[in-house]
Amino acid sequence: MGKTHAAIDRIEFVYKLTTSLTDENSTMSVTDDLLAFAKTRTAWEQDLFRRIYTQPDLTKADLDEVLALVKIAGSIEGIVSFAGPLPLAVEHVLHRPTDAAAVVLGSIGDVRNAMQLATAQTLTFAMEGITVVYGENGSGKSGYCKLLKQICRARKERTDDTVLENAYASGNRGRPALTVQFQVGAEEPRRQGWESGSPPPEALSRVTVFDSRLAPLYADKQDKIEFLPAGLDVLPRVVKACEDLSALLAAEIEPLRKVVATALPEIPKDTAQALAVAKLIEKTPLKQVPTETELRDLASWTEDDDLKEKRIDEEIRSDPAGRAREKSRGAGVVAGFESEIGSAEKLLSANAIAELNSKIQVHNAAKEAAALAASAEFQDDPFATVIGSNPWKQMFGFAEEVYKSTYGLPEFPTHGENEVCPLCAQELDTAALDRLDRLRQLVSNAAANDAAAKLKVVTDMLRVLDDLKLSTPQQIRTSLASFAPEGSDEVLVSEAAAAWASAAETTRATAIAAAKSSTVVADAAPLPDGVSESLKAWRERLQSSASAGMEAAADPERISKLKASQVEFKARKALHDNLDPILVRRTQVIDLIKLSGCIAPRHTAAISSKNTELCERHLTEDFRRQLEAEIKDLGIDYLPVIVKGKTDKGVSYVGPDLTKSITAKTSSILSEGEFRALSLACFFAEVNSIDGHDGIILDDPVSSLDHRHVRQVVTRIVKEAKKRQVIVFTHELSFYYELWHQATEASVPLTRHWIVKTEEHGFGTIRNGASPWQAKNTRDRLAFLETQLTTLLASPDPSSEEYERGITDVYTGLRETWERLVEEWLLGGVVGRFQPGVQTQSLSGVEVREEDYTSVYHGMRRVSELSGHDWSKGRLPSVPTPDEMRGEITNLRDYFGQLKKRSDELASKRKKLVSGPSVGKVMA
DSSP: OOBOOSOOSOBOOOSOOOOOOOOTTOOSOHHHHHHHHHTTSOHHHHHHHHHHHHOSOOOHHHHHHHHHHHHHHTTOTTOOOSSOOOOOOGGGSOOOOTTOOOEEEEEEEEEESBTTBOSSOEEEOOSSSEEEEEOOTTSSHHHHHHHHHHHTTOOOOOGGGSOOBOTTOOSOOOOOEEEEEEEETTSOOEEEEEETTSOOOGGGGGSEEEEGGGOSEEEOTTOOEEEOOTTTTHHHHHHHHHHHHHHHHHHHHHHHHHHHHSOOOOOOTTSHHHHHHHTOSTTSOGGGSOOHHHHHHHTOOOHHHHHHHHHHHHHHHSOHHHHHHHHHHHHHHHHHHHHHHHHHHHHSSHHHHHHHHHHHHHHHHHHHHHHHHHHHHTTTSTTTTTTTSHHHHHHHHHHHHHHHHHHOOSSSOOOOTTOBOTTTOOBOOHHHHHHHHHHHHHHTSHHHHHHHHHHHHHHHHHHHHHHOOOOOHHHHHHHHHTTSOTTSHHHHHHHHHHHHHHHHHHHHHHHHHHHHTTOOOOSOOOOOSSHHHHHHHHHHHHHHHHHHHHHHTTOTTHHHHHHHHHHHHHHHHHHHHTHHHHHHHHHHHHHHHHHHHHSOTTTTHHHHHHHHHHHHHHOOHHHHHHHHHHHHHTTOTTSSEEEEEEEETTEEEEEEEEOTTOOSOHHHHSBHHHHHHHHHHHHHHHHTTSSSOOOEEEESOSOTTOOTTHHHHHHHHHHHHTTSOEEEEEOOHHHHHHHHHHHHHTTOOEEEEEEEEETTTEEEEEEETOOOGGGOOHHHHHHHHHHHHHHHHTOSOTTSHHHHHHHHHHHHHHHHHHHHHIIIIISTTSSOTTOSSOOGGGGGGOOOOHHHHHHHHHHHHHHHTTSSOOOOGGGOOOOOOHHHHHHHHHHHHHHHHHHHHHHHHHHHHHHGGGSOOOOOOOOO
C-alpha cells in the first residue's frame, strides 16, 4: 500500500463548501461571520484572509507578497508591492443563502485559450444521478477539472492546478474562456460566458468540488489527524500564517538587531549630539528618533570652527596670565622686527638709494677735479697720470707716516741733509726735496681736500650699510611662528616680513658693492612698503590681547565657560567626522523599529478568540455524529479511530483522533486508500450538513494504489447520487467498472463520457455518451471499429505512413475485440477484468465447441499479424486491402451474432435444469 508522506505538517483543503453550517440559535453562517470579522482587521490581514480562504496552501510567493503589504503598512520605505491589498469579499467566498434552491450543472463548452484543450467541444452533465467522465493521463481530463474548480470557486489548488493560457497558440492567445450551462431550482437553464480573471457566476459557488490531494485534515503535534469543516479552518490558518510572517520578520530583525547593538563612535557625554545619538536604539519611540536634518544641524562644522576649537584648547591648556605673558613676549618679538625693518626701510628705501647715488656722483666729480689739478702741475712727471689719485694719495700718506716715525719730525719733508726718501730709501738731494714738497702741497690743497671730504661722506654711508644687520627670512619665520596660528592673518604678515628681509639683503649688498666701486646703484628693485606698519598692527593686537588676558586672569568663570565650549566643539566635531555611519545607523534603527512593530506579539489573540467563538457557535453534536457515520459507511471504522471535539490553544477541531494505543505515526499507519476514504468521510459530512442538494464534483476520489476501499467509496457515491447531481472524473478503470455495476444494481442513472487526445482535435476531445475503449463491450467495439475503418479508408494517400499506422490501429482493435468477445460471450462473462467477483450464474450460457476454438484461433492469428508486432523484413505481411479489412470486421460480427444467439438459447435451456423438478403426469 502506498503511504502518505512521513511528515505531515498540514494536509489542506482544495474543495470548498457553501459553509452555511448553522445551529438553531445562529442566524449567521460561518461565511457571514468571517466576512464581518475580516472587515475589522487591517488591510494586509484582509488580503491574507482572501488568500487563505481561496486556496489551500500559502506559497512562498504568497508569504512574500503579504510580507510586502505588512511592511508597507508599517511605513517601511523602499518596499515594492506587487499590487495593493485585495480584501476578502463576497465574490471570493462560498456563499449559499439559507433558502436557496439547488444548483446543477448542465454543460461546459466553447473552451478557448485554455491549456491546449480542443475547441468546439461540449462536456454535458446529467441533471440527476451520476455523470462519470473517464480520461487517461495526458488526455485533457485534468484541464476540464481545473476549469470546473475555477468557475465553481473551489479553493485554488497548487500551481499545477492553475488554468493556464495555451502556450502553443500562435498570435494573440487571449485569456482562457468558456461557456457554462447551469440551472437553479426550477428556473430556466442559464448559459453564461466566463473569462479567466473575471468572477464566475455566483450560483456556481454552491457546487462543491472535492480533490483528495488536499483534504481538510490536519496532523497535530501528537501526530493525530484532526479535521475542521470548511470556513472554520480559516482563522487557525490565519494564526499560523501570522506566525510564519513573524518568523520571516524575525529573520530580518535579528541580524539588524545585532548590527544596531554594535557601538558607535564615542561622543562627549551630556551634549546635544550625544543625546541625539543615544536615541538611535530599538527602544526609542519612532517619533522620538532624531531626523536626518536634526543630525546634520548638530554636526555642522566649518574651517573657522577648527581655528576656534584650537584657540579654546590652547587657552585651556595654559592659564590666562601665562598666555597673557606669552602674548606680551610675542609683542616684544614682533616689536624687534618692527624696529629692525622700520630702520632698514629708511636706509634701503628708494629715496635712500637715490641719496647714496647722489653722494657717489658728487665724490666722483671732486675726485676728478683734484686729479686735474695734479696733472696740470706735474704734467712732465713720469707718474703724471696717477698723481693725485686715491692709490697715490694712500701711498704718499704711508710714506709721510714712515718719514715722521723715522726722523721724529712733525712734517715731511723739511730739509735734505742726511735724509732719505721714505719710498725708495735713496738720499734726497735738493731737487728731490723740492719735488716732495710740491707733492705735499698738492695733497693739502683745496681740490684735494674737497675730494677727500666727499669721499668721507660716501665712506660714512657705506659704513652704515656695512653695520646694518638684517635677520634672515628663516629667523623671522621661526621667531614669529609661535605667535602666528596656522591659517591666520599673522602668518601672512610673517611671510611678508621674511620676504622683505630677503629682498632688503639683496638691495643692501648691491648698494655696498656700488659704493665701494664708486659706481651708481643702477639695478636695485624697490622694496615693498608697509611691512613695518603690518608688524606694528600685529604688535598692538598682541599687546591688547595680553592686556585682556591679564584682566581675564582675574575671572574665575572663564575657564569653566571655555571648557563647556570645548566639549560642545568636540561633540560637534565627533558627530561631523562620523556623520555617515551614524546616518546609516539611524536608517537601520528606523527599519528595526518599524519591522518590530509590524506584527505585535499579541497580534493573533483577537483572531484566536474569534475562532473559539465561531467553533462554539457552528460545531454541533449532530455534525460529530454525521462524521462518525460517514467513517463507518466508508468501511474504515476498523481503524482505531474515535470522533471527538477538541480545543487546542483557542483552535477547535472535530475529527478522527487515533487512539493512543497506536505508537506509530498516523502518517505511516494510513494507506493512500485509507487516507482518501477518511478525506471523503469528512467531505460527505460537510456536504450533508448544508441545507439543499446542490451538485458535487469529485476529482479522482479513489487511489490507484489501494483497491480495498473502492467498493465502499462507490457505494457512498451511489447513495449520494440518489439525492443530488454527482459528477465524477476518474482515470481508474476498476473504480469505473465498480461505479457502473453498483449504479446498475441501485437503479441510479449513470451517464458516461470519454475524454481523449486525438490527432484531429488534440487534447480534451470529448466523446459524450461514450465509454473508454477498455470499458466498451463487444457490440460497442465493433461499432467503433467500423467508424474507425471508414475514417481510415477516406485517407487520400494509402501509401503514407499515417495510413499504415491506421491499419495497425484497426487490427489492434480487432485483436482486443476478439479477446473481449471470448471474455464476454464465449465464456459468458463468468470472469472478467476489473470485475469484482466470479459470476457463476453466467455459466448457464457457456459452451465451448471445436468450431469455437478454430474460429477464435484463426481469427486471432489473422489480426495479430498486423496488430503492432515488429516483424523481420523476411516476414513482413502484405498490406491488407479495404475489402480484407471489412471482411475481418464482418467475420467477427457474424461470429458474435452466432455466439449471442447460441448463448441465449443455451441459457434458456439450462435454466430449466435448476428451476426445480417437473410435475409428473397423472392419470386422466
